[in-house]
Amino acid sequence: MISSLVVAFVVGGLICVVGQFLMDGLKLTPAHTMSTLVVSGSILDGFGLYEPLIAFAGAGATVPITSFGNSLTHGALEEAEKHGLIGVLTGMFEVTSSGISAAILFGIIAAFIFQKRNTTY
Amino acid sequence: MKNKWIVILLFLTLGACSDAPERVVYPSDDLELEKILDKQDSIIGYKSLMDNNTLLVSIEIPTMKRFSKVKIEENIKKELENEYPNKKVIVIDDLKIKWEIEKIIEKEHESKELTKSIEKILALSKEET
Amino acid sequence: MDQKQFEDIVEKQNPKTPMFTNMLKAFLVGGIICTIGQLIIFFYIRFFSFTERTAANPTAATLVFIAMLLTGFGYYKKISQFAGAGSAVPITGFGNSVVSAAIEHKTEGYVLGVGGNMFKLAGSVIVFGVLSAFFVALIKTILVKIGVVSW
Amino acid sequence: MVKANGTIQFTEKPSISSTGVTVGPMEKDSPFASAFDEILLVEKEKNESYEEANTRFIEKACAITVKKGHEKMENIDVFIGGDLINQLSPTNFAARKLNIPYLGVFSACASSVESLIIGSLLLESGKASSILAGASSHHPAVERQFRYPLEYGAQKPKTAQWTVTAAGFALLQKQVKNAPIITHGTIGRVVDGKQTNPFHMGAAMAPAARDTIERHLTNTNSKMSDFDVIMTGDLGKIGLNILKDMFTDEDCHVILQDAGAQFYGEDTFFNAGASGAGCSAAVFLSHIYNQLQNGTFKRVLLVATGALLSPLTFQQGETIPCIAHAIECRMEKRN
Known part of the structure; x- marks a missing residue:
């Protein structure tokens, strides 16, 4: 179990380093960086490489935003395997829903309970 | 001085979590199965359950080999299927399954209940999302 | 003074981005967030009927929840200023972008403001x-x- | 009177008879804090939007200015103001309450000096006798419009500047005794340094500032050392260094100063310093105004710089065009 924590730390950290490089080195805006990472996660899954990474790193691979692209692709591929080309369209959100629905739900809740704050240091 | 104790305590608690890999076969009268699983060098531990229809094996793959987790699972599954052609064989590396198997072994179920609990685990392992 | 000279001056005066330190910070904070994620995964496996494969979903939701609290109390932007991509790349950064936009546009009402702008960044x-x-x-x-x- | 190249000489001695500056809570640690008239400890009151809060800052600054000038609000002929929010809504809404004839002006952060130039021209023409002019900016309101939501975690680079929460207004009247006089105004040209980074406004605005300063010096036949200080509005620390490098004059290292670079002192939290229309307005109309009044400065050039970008043009890949307006203020010997 400790080894899986260490692996999650290292792999997750490295994905973030890639993100930081995109921001600092290639001067991308945060939105561009995130989109790039999501697309690369999706492509990695196309080559069947992201699932082994999850098996290896656990949260180190599922927590970064790259896993979002992976699970979209993965859902689409799984459906496609069952139903052919139509499945590509229908399967996409089958796996991903939790992150998005949580974000929507908690976003509304936050708007409800939190006031805008005065600026502080 | 205080810090030292905290560190020691931390190691002890963390150490307690990472229990050493075990090799358990249940019911324990199947030596053939143990032999097959023992000679697998890609795993460091296993726990298996068997009833009349199903053979359920939870394996433990060392962290560095986990990239090829699916392949290892499939290889072992094939080997076991050859050995037990009339049983449904499931080989999986998963903490939850391992813990569930441990629970069952501890309780030492009767064969009827054993089937029931195996079915429960099977349902769990099939969930994909 | 032509454009070239001006650009040389800007180049000379621009502070260098501390790439290495930034990456190190991103590595540490990103790593810590993923480790917390792994602990949450263990928690869900241990106490609920989730397998290693399915536990990632409630973990994502939990992390977004934590991000909501940190955003609402104003801590997330401070973490981000230090960590950069380290806090933006994990799912918490996705949560932060949604929640911050939602809080921001509350004044324009729930439908047009919150509903319409929530995914402005995400x-x-x-x-x-x-x-x-x-x-x-x-x-x-x-x-x-x-x-x-x-x- | 309008000389070539946009420098206007004012002969009727339009003078700044009083000023009023209100700032927000983040500005209370500023080195200039003692010169500000009022520090409001909440950026927004409960149930108030940031835009409404901006309006409140303007109204308060106007009230202070008029009170300090021993005038009544109904005696003011024209109100001239500007801010950074879409369609100038905070200033418009303040004007709704003030209920005096109103001109809204916009040249981003250079609005502060633009309104003073227009005010001086109105006085010069003899068509008005008391004018309230100034500008404001409000950090959270500006931030959400030009950048990201306030609570969004985006790493700010070292070149980023912090929009100040402040409103600065001045009462302009003709030939007031013991008050600084606006002698010249130079209207800026839109200069494009081909900069595209919205987190590095200093570099974008420096060419505009240089253009205006140079034209002002040529048109008034003066040199840098004739001034006690030439203060730019909000180039920030890095932008100020870029501007200094663009001049060959040795004196520039002492005489060129920047309100944005000094506004928050050496606090690294604010990265390159302050920005915003409120920044130049607050510093010019408090610190510089006081120094002129007590005779420390005799002749100053105030150059407010503005970056004329919008989130839209930036996303469409446009460069950041900039403008700088300047006024020259003098304090004549007391008699």
Whole structure:
């Protein structure tokens, strides 16, 4: 179990380093960086490489935003395997829903309970 | 001085979590199965359950080999299927399954209940999302 | 003074981005967030009926929840100023972008403000995620159909 | 009177008879804090939007200015103001309450000096006798419009500047005794340094500032050392260094100063310093105004710089065009 924590730390950290490089080195805006990472996660899954990474790193691979692209692709591929080309369209959100629905739900809740704050240091 | 104790305590608690890999076969009268699983060098531990229809094996793959987790699972599954052609064989590396198997072994179920609990685990392992 | 001279001056006066320190900070904070994620995964496996494979979903929701609290109390932007991509790349950063936009546009009402602007920042992630997933899956399905690769 | 190249000489001695500056809570640690008239400890009151809060800052600054000038609000002929929010809504809404004839002006952060130039021209023409002119900016309101939501975690680079929460207004009247006089105004040209980074406004605005300063010096036949200080509005620390490098004059290292670079002192939290229409307005109309009044400065050039970008043009890949307006203020010997 400790080894899986260490692996999650290292792999997750490295994905973030890639993100930081995109921001600092290639001067991308945060939105561009995130989109790039999501697309690369999706492509990695196309080559069947992201699932082994999850098996290896656990949260180190599922927590970064790259896993979002992976699970979209993965859902689409799984459906496609069952139903052919139509499945590509229908399967996409089958796996991903939790992150998005949580974000929507908690976003509304936050708007409800939190006031805008005065600026502080 | 205080810090030292905290560190020691931390190691002890963390150490307690990472229990050493075990090799358990249940019911324990199947030596053939143990032999097959023992000679697998890609795993460091296993726990298996068997009833009349199903053979359920939870394996433990060392962290560095986990990239090829699916392949290892499939290889072992094939080997076991050859050995037990009339049983449904499931080989999986998963903490939850391992813990569930441990629970069952501890309780030492009767064969009827054993089937029931195996079915429960099977349902769990099939969930994909 | 021509454009070239001016650009030389700007180049000279621009402070260097501390790439290495920034990456180190991103590594540490990103790593810590993923480790917390792994602990939450263990928690869900231990106490609920989730397997290693399914536990990632409630973990994502939990992390977004934590991000909501940190955003609402004003801590997330401070973490981000230090960590950069370290706090933006994990799912918490996705949560932060949604929650911050939601809080920000509360004054314009729940429908037009919160509902309309919530995905102002995170929307591009979803759009390009879906787009690339569609094409990747399409190409792979076709390749499988014509027998170049297998699933 | 309008000389070539946009420098206007004012002969009727339009003078700044009083000023009023209100700032927000983040500005209370500023080195200039003692010169500000009022520090409001909440950026927004409960149930108030940031835009409404901006309006409140303007109204308060106007009230202070008029009170300090021993005038009544109904005696003011024209109110001239500007801010950074879409369609100048905070200033418009303040004007709704003030109920005096109103001109809204916009040249981003250079609005502060633009309104003073227009005010001086109105006085010069003899068509008005008391004018309230100034500008404001409000950090959270500006931030959400030009950048990201406030609570969004985006790493700010070292070149980023912090929009100040402040409103600065001045009462302009003709030939007031013991008050600084606006002698010249130079209207800026839109200069494009081909900069595209919205987190590095200093570099974008420096060419505009240089253009205006140079034209002002040529048109008034003066040199840098004739001034006690030439203060730019909000180039920030890095932008100020760029501007200094663009001049060959040795004196520039002492005489060129920047309100944005000094506004928050050496606090690294604010990265390159302050920005915003409120920044130049607050510093010019408090610190510089006081120094002129007590005779420390005799002749100053105030150059407010503005970056004329919008989130839209930036996303469409446009460069950041900039403008700088300048006024020259003098304090004549007391008699």
